[in-house]
Amino acid sequence: MKITGYHSLTTVCDWGRPVGDINGIIENGVTDVPVLIIETDEGISGIGLGGHSDIERVFPALEGEDPRAVTALYDRMQGYVFKSGHCGSVFGAIGVADMALWDIKAKLAGEPLWRLLGARDRFVPGYASGLDYALDDQALVAFYGQWAVRGFSSAKIKGGGDPSRDITRLKAVRDVLSVNAPRPSLMLDVNESWSRKEAVRYMRAVEDQIDLTWIEEPMRRWDADGHAVLTSACRASIATGENLTGLEQYRPFFEKNAVDIVQAGSCWGISHFLRVANLAHAHDLPVSPVGYNANPVAHAAAAVPNHIACEIQNIAPPFGIAVDQEIADGGIILGDKPGFGFEVDEVAISRRQLNGVWADKAGPHVRTGKSGLSTGAPART
Secondary structure (H helix, E strand, O other): OOEEEEEEEEEEEEOOOOEEEOOHHHOOOOEEEEEEEEOOOOOOOOEEEOOOOOOOHEEEEEEEOOOOOOHHHHHHHHHHHOOOOOHHHHHHHHHHHHHHHHHHHHHHOEEEEEHHHOOOOOOOEEOOOEEOOOHHHHOOOOOOHHHHHOOOOEEEOOOOOHHHHHHHHHHHHHHHHOOOOOOOOOEEEEOOOOOOOHHHHHHHHOOOOOOEEEOOOOOOOOOHHHHHHHHHHHHHHEOOOOOOOHHHHHHHHHOOOOEEEEEEEEHHHHHHHHHHHHHHHHHOOOOEOOOOOOOOOOHOOOOOOOOOOOOEEOOOOOEEEEEEEEEEEEHHHEOOOOOOOEEEOOOHHHHHOOOOOOOOOOOOOOOOOHHHOOOOOOOOO
């Protein structure tokens, strides 16, 4: 069996509301979902979801190879771009191609990926999330109400601009989810927007009123020393890692005891998540994958011993993609269809020719208002 080619298409996820975080908001709530389909000479194709604009740079490492050698091919793709580096969009292309290869391998075995990877249970614990920074308090309550009826007792909100606003919103979400647990788990994600001193001051204000389970990405992704300072200064766990691309970027965090919840970006692929999970397990730390459309990494999460919860951002799948899974009972119930259980309606997607947005020029260094953190408004350029 050989890999013979690939093709790409783009569909969208229509969230039905503005989505974003402190770094920027997509007002129409329509985001693009790139789809990669890797083809073989036996007519079995694999599906990967996520940005893969640099696929042409890594595909020569796959062409003509047996797709069942997934782990070796993951390393082969990284080796192929060794001189220029494997980070950024290249790492994304490697991860999405890796997804597609795992999909092929499981389809050939006639099994869902979770079972092929050795999971015992099809249920994957999760927590509710939703890029909710732009929602007012009433809309926020309504949004998390739909998660409450699906049995969720933990949630993560977007914040970081104004502690008073975040405290009010965290309390509102806690009240909504209290129908399922007397003490819902609450997380706050600030998307790398604080300096070290801001982080300490902000966390003291929040923890004075909220029993926060974890604070996510409090500082820039490479600042292991800063994360170590914060984990000593606050009660909440420190969660980070979704934007780290390669195990070498995690090592400083382990060496400095700077992370409590090890995260991995779902769009970086299955092999990356499995390796991050193993590294975290070697340090007696839990792992949690960051959410992405259709939850592909949930299959791998079901198979690792130190997984605690998978972020789930949206109940509905992207347009034109059917997914064999159910979101219920506070998590994801994976199905029995081979591979990821994805079915892509390429005809429907091509006919609608939808366009979405993900890229935003804003960042943690861009603030609105004269007093920086006091406005609570999303950063824009």
